[in-house]
Amino acid sequence: QHNPVDWYPWGPEALARAKAENRPIFLSIGYSACHWCHVMAHESFEDPASAAVMNEMFVNIKVDREERPDVDQIYQQVHGMMNRRSGGWPLTIFMTPEQKPFFAATYVPKEPRYGMMAFTDLCRRIAEAYQDKQDAIAHTTQSIIEVLQQSTSVPESASRMQLRAHAEQALNNLLGSFDARHGGFGTAPKFLHPMELRFCLEQGMSKKRDELLHLALHSLMKMAEGGLFDQLGGGFARYSVDAEWSIPHFEKMLYDNGQLLSLYADAWRLCQDMNPAAHARAAMTLSKTIAWLQREMLAAEHGGFYAALDADSEGEEGKFYVWTPETVQALVPADCYADFAAYYGLHESANFEGHAWHLRVRGEVSTEAQWQHIQTAEQALLAARQLRVRPGTDDKLLTGWNALLVSGLARAARVASRDDWLSLAQNAMDFIAEHCFLEGRLFAMPADNNRALNAYLDDHAFCLEALIELLQCAPRAKDVALAKTIADALLRHFADEAQGGFYFTRHDHEALIARSKPAHDNATPSGNGVAAHSLIILGHLLAEPAYISAAERTVQAFAAQMHKYPEGFCSLHRAAALLQQAPTVVVITGPDKDAQNWQRSLEAVYAPERIVICQGAGEALPVALHKPYAPTHVQAFVCRGTACLPPVTVWDKLLVAIGEKQPENLGGG
Numbered sequence: 001q002h003n004p005v006d007w008y009p010w011g012p013e014a015l016a017r018a019k020a021e022n023r024p025i026f027l028s029i030g031y032s033a034c035h036w037c038h039v040m041a042h043e044s045f046e047d048p049a050s051a052a053v054m055n056e057m058f059v060n061i062k063v064d065r066e067e068r069p070d071v072d073q074i075y076q077q078v079h080g081m082m083n084r085r086s087g088g089w090p091l092t093i094f095m096t097p098e099q100k101p102f103f104a105a106t107y108v109p110k111e112p113r114y115g116m117m118a119f120t121d122l123c124r125r126i127a128e129a130y131q132d133k134q135d136a137i138a139h140t141t142q143s144i145i146e147v148l149q150q151s152t153s154v155p156e157s158a159s160r161m162q163l164r165a166h167a168e169q170a171l172n173n174l175l176g177s178f179d180a181r182h183g184g185f186g187t188a189p190k191f192l193h194p195m196e197l198r199f200c201l202e203q204g205m206s207k208k209r210d211e212l213l214h215l216a217l218h219s220l221m222k223m224a225e226g227g228l229f230d231q232l233g234g235g236f237a238r239y240s241v242d243a244e245w246s247i248p249h250f251e252k253m254l255y256d257n258g259q260l261l262s263l264y265a266d267a268w269r270l271c272q273d274m275n276p277a278a279h280a281r282a283a284m285t286l287s288k289t290i291a292w293l294q295r296e297m298l299a300a301e302h303g304g305f306y307a308a309l310d311a312d313s314e315g316e317e318g319k320f321y322v323w324t325p326e327t328v329q330a331l332v333p334a335d336c337y338a339d340f341a342a343y344y345g346l347h348e349s350a351n352f353e354g355h356a357w358h359l360r361v362r363g364e365v366s367t368e369a370q371w372q373h374i375q376t377a378e379q380a381l382l383a384a385r386q387l388r389v390r391p392g393t394d395d396k397l398l399t400g401w402n403a404l405l406v407s408g409l410a411r412a413a414r415v416a417s418r419d420d421w422l423s424l425a426q427n428a429m430d431f432i433a434e435h436c437f438l439e440g441r442l443f444a445m446p447a448d449n450n451r452a453l454n455a456y457l458d459d460h461a462f463c464l465e466a467l468i469e470l471l472q473c474a475p476r477a478k479d480v481a482l483a484k485t486i487a488d489a490l491l492r493h494f495a496d497e498a499q500g501g502f503y504f505t506r507h508d509h510e511a512l513i514a515r516s517k518p519a520h521d522n523a524t525p526s527g528n529g530v531a532a533h534s535l536i537i538l539g540h541l542l543a544e545p546a547y548i549s550a551a552e553r554t555v556q557a558f559a560a561q562m563h564k565y566p567e568g569f570c571s572l573h574r575a576a577a578l579l580q581q582a583p584t585v586v587v588i589t590g591p592d593k594d595a596q597n598w599q600r601s602l603e604a605v606y607a608p609e610r611i612v613i614c615q616g617a618g619e620a621l622p623v624a625l626h627k628p629y630a631p632t633h634v635q636a637f638v639c640r641g642t643a644c645l646p647p648v649t650v651w652d653k654l655l656v657a658i659g660e661k662q663p664e665n666l667g668g669g
Contacts, residue, residue: 002046003041003045003046003051004045004046004047004048004051004052004055005045005051005054005055005060005062006051006054006055006060007060007061007062008059008060008061008062009061009062009063010061010063010068010071014059014061015097015099017059018059018096018097019097019098021059022097023057023058023059023097024057024058024059024094024095024096024097024126024127024130025058025059025060025061025093025094025095025096025097025099026054026058026059026060026061026092026093026094026123027061027063027075027091027092027093027094027095028040028045028060028061028062028063028090028091028092028093029063029064029065029068029071029072029075029089029090029091029093030062030063030064030065030089030090030091031064031065031066031089031308031394032064032307032308032310032392032394032396033251033252033253033307033308033309033310033311033392033394034089034090034251035249035251035310035311035312035317036088036089036090036106036107037089037090038310038312039107040090040107040108040109040119041090043109043110043119044108044110044119044120047110049120050110050119050120053120053123053124054123057123057124057126057127058094058123058127059097064396065089065091066307066394066396066398066401067396067444067445067453068453069456069458069504070456070504070505070509070512070516071512072091073504073516073518074148074512074513074514074516075087075091075093075101075104076091077148077516078093078101078104078144078148079091079093079104079105079106081144081147082101082103082104082144083104083105087104087106088106089106090106090107091104091106092104092105092106092107092108094126094130095141096130096137096141098513099512099513100141100142100144100145100513101141101144102129102130102137102140102141102144103126105122108122145513145514148513148514148516149514157556157559158556158559158560158562158563160579160580162559162563163555163559163562163573163576163580164576164580166559166562166563166566166569166573166576167203167566167573167576167577169563169566169567170199170562170566170567170569170570170573171199171200171203171209171212173566173567174196174199174200174215174567175211175212175215177567178215178219179243180218182222182243182244182245183218183219183220183221183222183223183245184219184222184223184243184245187243188240188241188242188243189239189240189241189242189249190239190240190242190243190245191238191239191240191523192223192228192236192238192239192256192259192260192523194256194259194260194262194263194525195259195521195525195529195570195571196521196567196570197215197216197219197220197263198216198259198262198263198266198570198574199570199571199573199574200212200213200215200216201213201216201217201263201266201267201270201608202574202577202608202609203577204216205270205606205607205608206577206581206608206609213270216263216267217267217270217271217275217278220263220264220267220282221267221278221281221282222245223236223245224264224281224282224284224285225245225281225360225361226240226244226245226246226360226361227240227245227246227247227248227351227358227359227360228240228245228248229245229285229360230252230288230292230321231344231359231360231361231378232359232378232381232382232385233288233292233295233296233382233385234285234287234288234289234290234291234292234293235252235257235288235289235292235293235296236252236256236257236260236289237249237250237251237252237311238251238252238253238256238523245360246351246358246360247318247351247352247358249311249317250311250312250317250318250320250321250391251308251309251310251311251391252308252309253307253308253401253523254297254305254306254307254308254398254401254402254404254405255400255401255404255405255523255524256523257289257293257405257408258401258404258405258406258407258408258409259404259407259408259524259525260289260408261286261289261290261405261407261408261409261411261412262407262408262411262412264282264285264286264289264412265282265286265408265411265412265414265415265416266411266415266606266608267279267282268282268283268286268412268415268416269415269603269604269605269606270606272604283416286412286416290409290412290421290424293305293405293424294424296309296393297309297393298424299395299397299431302431302434302435303424303427303428303430303431304397304402304428304431304432304435304446305397305401305402305405305428306393306394306395306396306397307394307395307396307397307398307401308393308394309391309392309393309394310391310392310393310394311391312391312392313388313389313390313391313392314389318352318358319388319389320385320388320389320390320391321358321359321385322352322356322357322358323346323356323357323358323359323381324355324356324357325341325346325347325357328340328341328346328377328381331380331381331384332376332377332380332381333373333376333377333380335373336373336374336376336377336380337377338373339365339370339373339374339377340373340374340377340378342362342363343361343362343363343364343365343370343374344357344359344360344361344362344363345357345359345360345361345362345363348362396445397431397435397436397445397446398444398445399432399436399442399443399444399445399455399459399462399463400444400455400456400458400459400461400462400463400524401462401524402428402431402432403429403432403459403462403463403465403466404462404466404524405425405428406425406428406429406432406466406469406470407462407465407466407469409421409422409424409425409428410422410425410466410469410470410472410473411469413425413473414469414472414473414603415603417600422473422474425466425469425470425473426470426474426476429466429467429470429479432463433478433482435447436455437482440485441454441455441489442455442459442460442463442486442489443455444456444459454505454506454509455506456504456505456527457490457494457502457503457504457505457518457527457528457531458504458524458527458530460486460489460490460494460527460531461490461502461527461528461530461531461534462524462527462530463482463486464483464486464487464490464530464531464534464535464538465530465533465534467479467480467482467483467486468483468534468537468538468541468611471483471541471613472611472612472613474614475613475614475615475616480542483538484538484542487534487535487538487544487547490502490531490535490550491546491547491550493506493507493508494506494507495550496517496557499557500553500554500556500557501517501519501528501553501554501557501558502517502527502528502531502554503515503516503517504516504517504518504527517557519557519558519561519569519572520561520565520568520569521568521569521570521571525570525571526569526571526572528554528557528558528571528572529569529570529571529572529573529574529575530571531551531554532550532551532554532555532571532572532575533551533571533574533575533578535547535548535550535551536548536551536575536578536579536582536583537578537583537611539551540582540583540585540611540639540641541585541611541613548579551575551579552579554572554575555572555575555576555579558572562576578609581609582640582641582642583609583610583611583640583641584607584609584610584611584638584639584640584658585610585611585613585638585639585640586602586610586611586612586613586636586637586638586654586658587613587615587627587636587637587639588612588613588614588615588634588635588636588637589614589615589616589627589628589629589630589634589635589636589637590629590630590631590632590633590634590635591631591632591633591634592616594633594634595614595615595616595634596614598614598634598636598651598654599612599614601651602658605660607658610658615627615629616629627647628647633649634649635647635648635649636648636649636654636657638654638657638658645657
C-alpha cells in the first residue's frame with residue numbers, strides 16, 4: 001500500500017493497461033506472514049530507485065496468494081516447469097499482457113548474491129528481451145500454455161487392485177523416507193506433512209501394521225517435544241530449519257494447526273492404553289494449541305479465526321519466542337528454575353543463532369512436584385511474553401482455512417468430550433455459513449460489496465469435511481442442509497463431467513490461461529482428495545449414490561498420477577481405500593444421556609473407518625438418518641455400505657455388530 005511501486009491488484013484494469021501500452025507484466029505473489037516476502041519488499045519494493053525501474057518498464061501486479069490461490073497455483077506450476085524445482089514465496093513472474101509467462105523466480109535480491117543477479121539488473125534484462133526477442137518469448141510461452149492445458153487430461157482408469165498397489169507403494173515410500181530417530185520425513189528443512197501422517201495412522205490401524213503406527217506416532221511426539229511447537233503458548237510453526245525440529249521458521253499458519261488438531265486427537269485416543277506418556281503429550285498439545293487459537297487467533301465478534309502470525313517482530317525473526325537463562329531466572333519463582341531449565345535445556349549451549357535459547361523438551365519429569373514447577377514457570381514466562389512486541393497477525397478470515405480448523409476442533413472435542421471446544425468449532429462454522437455463504441453461493445472469505453471472491457474447490461471440500469466432523473459431534477439440521485448444498489455445488493459447478501475429478505475454480509470463474517485440476521497434496525490436502533473422501537461418507541449418510549459415483553470418477557481421474565508419485569496423493573489414497581471398504585455407520589438414538597454414553601464409549605476407540613452419530617428426539621435430520629426414536633431405551637443402527645443390521649439394544653451386541661467383540665450367547669434384544 002505504501003510502496004513507491006505503482007501496484008495494481010489482479011484484474012482487468014492492469015491487464016488492459018499492459019495491452020494498451022504493450023508492456024510486460026511484473027507479477028509478485030506473496031502473503032503477509034512470509035519472511036522472504038518482507039525481505040524482498042523492504043529491499044526492493046520500498047526502495048525508490050528500484051520502484052522507478054519497475055514503474056518505467058512494467059505494469060506491476062501484486063497478488064496475495066491466500067486471496068487468489070487460483071492465480072498462485074498456475075504460476076507456481078509455471079515456476080516448476082521453467083526451473084525444474086518447486087517454487088514458493090515470494091513468487092516473481094514476468095509475463096506478456098496476455099498473462100503468458102516467460103520468466104519465473106522466487107526471491108530476487110537487491111544486490112547480486114546467492115548466485116543471482118541484482119533485482120534491477122534482472123528487470124532491465126527482462127524488459128530488453130521483451131522488446132528484442134519476441135519470437136523466442138512467443139515460443140516459450142506457447143510451450144508453457146500447452147503443458148498447462150495438457151495437465152488436466154486423463155489417461156486410462158485403474159482397477160481396484162492397481163489402486164491398492166499404488167497405496168501400498170506410497171506407504172513403502174513414506175517408510176523409506178521416515179527419519180527413525182527424529183520423526184518426520186527426510187532431512188532439513190523438515191515440514192509437517194499432516195496428510196501423509198494421517199494416511200499412515202489410518203492404514204496402520206486398518207491393516208494392523210505396527211510400523212506405520214510407529215511412524216505416525218513417533219513423528220507426532222517428536223514434533224510436539226521440539227521447538228516447532230510453541231512450548232509456552234501452544235501452536236505449531238510452519239516448518240523446522242533443522243532435522244531435529246529444534247528451530248522453526250516461526251510463522252504460524254491456521255491451516256497447519258487445524259490439521260494437526262485432528263492428528264493429535266487421534267493420537268490421544270490411540271495411546272491412552274498403550275502409551276500413557278504419549279497420551280499425556282497429545283492431550284497437552286491439544287489443550288495448549290486450542291488455548292493459543294482462542295487467545296490469539298479468534299475474531300471473537302463473529303467466531304472466525306485469523307489466517308496466520310508472522311515470523312518476525314521488531315524486524316527480527318523469532319525474537320518474540322526466544323530467551324536467555326538470565327531472563328528466565330529473573331522471571332520464574334526461584335524454586336522452579338532448576339526443574340524448568342533441566343526440562344527445556346537451558347544448561348546446554350544456546351540453540352538460536354548462538355546467543356539465545358528456543359525452548360524444546362530436553363529432559364525427563366519423574367515427579368509431580370517437578371511437573372508443577374515446570375508449569376508454574378511456563379505460566380510466568382507466558383505472561384511476561386505477552387508484554388513483548390508481538391508478531392504481526394494476518395487478520396484475513398479465509399473460508400477454507402477456517403474449515404480445516406473446524407474439522408480439527410470438532411474431532412478434538414469429540415475425542416476429549418469438551419463442549420467448550422465444540423462450541424468454538426460450531427461458532428466458526430456458523431461464521432462461514434453466515435458471512436461466507438450468501439444467496440446459495442460460497443465465497444473464499446467474508447463477502448461484501450467491495451471484495452466478493454468466489455470460493456475455490458478447496459474451500460468447498462474443506463467445508464464439507466468440517467460439516468461431516470460436526471455431524472459426528474452433535475447433529476444440527478442446518479449443518480446437514482449446508483453439507484448437501486456444498487456437495488451439490490461441487491457436482492454442478494466444479495466437476496469435470498467428461499474425465500472425472502474437480503477443477504479448482506467454478507465454471508463461471510474468471511478465465512485464466514489454464515483451468516487447473518490439482519490433485520497433489522501440498523501444505524493443505526488436495527481439494528480433489530478431500531472432496532472425494534467426504535462425498536463418499538456423505539453419500540452413505542444421505543443414501544445419495546451420485547456423490548459416491550463422483551468420488552469414484554475422481555479417484556480414477558488421477559490414478560496414473562498416483563502411480564507415478566504415489567506418496568504425493570495420500571488424500572486420494574484415503575478416498576480410494578474408503579471406496580474399497582465402505583465406512584461403518586452407527587446411528588444411536590434414545591435418552592440423551594444413555595445415547596451419549598454409548599457414543600463416547602465408541603469414540604474412545606480409534607477406528608478411522610467408523611462414523612458414529614448420536615441422534616436426539618427433536619432433530620430434523622434427513623430421512624436416511626431419521627431412525628426410529630425410542631424414548632425409554634437406547635438403540636443403535638449399524639450399516640456397512642448399503643447393508644444395515646437390525647437395531648441393537650444391548651451394548652455387547654453392538655460391539656459384536658461393529659466387530660470389536662466375538663459373538664457369544666448374549667441374550668436380549
